[in-house]
Amino acid sequence: MIPNFIVKKLIINFAKYLFISIIFLSIFNQVKSDEIFNAGKKIFLDQGNCAICHTLLDAGSYGNIGPNLNEIRPDIMRVIAAVTNGIGVMPAYQGELSPKEIEAVAHYVSISAEY
Ligand code: HEC
Numbered sequence: 001m002i003p004n005f006i007v008k009k010l011i012i013n014f015a016k017y018l019f020i021s022i023i024f025l026s027i028f029n030q031v032k033s034d035e036i037f038n039a040g041k042k043i044f045l046d047q048g049n050c051a052i053c054h055t056l057l058d059a060g061s062y063g064n065i066g067p068n069l070n071e072i073r074p075d076i077m078r079v080i081a082a083v084t085n086g087i088g089v090m091p092a093y094q095g096e097l098s099p100k101e102i103e104a105v106a107h108y109v110s111i112s113a114e115y
Helices: 004-045 076-085 099-112
Strands: none
Touching: 004 099, 076 099
16 A cells, blocks of 8 residues: 555646646647748748738738738638639639648638737
């Protein structure tokens, strides 16, 4: 039989370990999603040329060929669909941007269109 005080110590140590891991993971995830956000912003302004046709305040773009993204506030799946396959006059980016780049720009648009 393990003495009670050792069991208590083990539980406390385990709780500490769990707590530290959660803090660490959440900081790490924050950094990672910020990286994707910044990569997406760059694609929006540069490779993707989205800024030419779309208004998006965070990107400082005022294009008005396509809908104002701050008004339609598309979720990430809607942006992925539009960018991958094109829609109306908007060209498809499949082949031009990698799936990872499309996901990054969609992540960026869906989050930044909210503010
Ligand atoms: C040549 C101009 C042009 C470019 C470049 C362009 N778009 Fe568009 N976009 C449009 C037009 C026009 C529409 C509206 C299409 C329609 O509904 O017929 C549209 C629609 C959209 C929509 C809404 C789709 C929906 O479901 O209603 C999103 C989101 C979007 N564009 C994001 C982007 C992103 C992100 C990029 C850059 C990777 C981009 N666009 C590049 C012209 C453009």
